[in-house]
Amino acid sequence: MTIEKLNESELSEIAIMLKALSDPTRLKIMQALHEEELCVSDIVKSAGTGQANISKHLQILSRANLIKSRREGSTVFYSLFGSFVEQLCESICKGYTNIITKKFGKIK
Amino acid sequence: MTIEKLNESELSEIAIMLKALSDPTRLKIMQALHEEELCVSDIVKSAGTGQANISKHLQILSRANLIKSRREGSTVFYSLFGSFVEQLCESICKGYTNIITKKFGKIK
């Protein structure tokens, strides 16, 4: 799949997906969820910002179908929506690494 | 490179890059530039919005180092910053396709 094949509606969907990922706090959440399912309070601890703020970011990631949640008692657990989300993150990291490597000759 | 290896500063850089790409008009510009260098007026024609707006979007993509420009007389030509930018776009499209395929069983 190359970019030139995409129609306008697909470009808009990609824009929505990228927008959900285009925030450092949300990337940090994705990073925390990369390895394991976590409850909100654990995500709050790992992301270093307030609970209300994390809750809003979790809603944004959920609306973009990048994460899902399940409730267990009073605790809500979040996890990546599927392995394809991990693959998307890997692709983006690979693209970023590629840019860094080519621009500055660094190997990360 | 996997997401869990990235430090905060790298996550912020990725967020900036993704933010630059997280707009349908800018994705359309990237799509138009995918195959060839284009001048602003050609980009305006292909993107379907005003010249001032395109000019602002081009500045945003330039600031994110995703595109570069050169002047030839009164005409300014824009092109992708390098092949690694194409690869990043391909990675993102692949990630998106993967999601669509897995979610809806569609093959695109």
Next chain:
DNA sequence: TAACTATATTACTATATAGTTATATATGAA
């Protein structure tokens, strides 16, 4: 010089959203 073309910038409106504080809701325990 003046007139014309190509692009960038400014000023504006409308909308979105990141972060914070306070509050509401849901669940569980006593």
Next chain:
DNA sequence: TTCATATATAACTATATAGTAATATAGTTA
């Protein structure tokens, strides 16, 4: 029921930005 915990939502401020119209700047041509 009351109290405590976990999470979500509302209200607010501050900031960003998409789009548009008008203007400015740069280069070209006559």
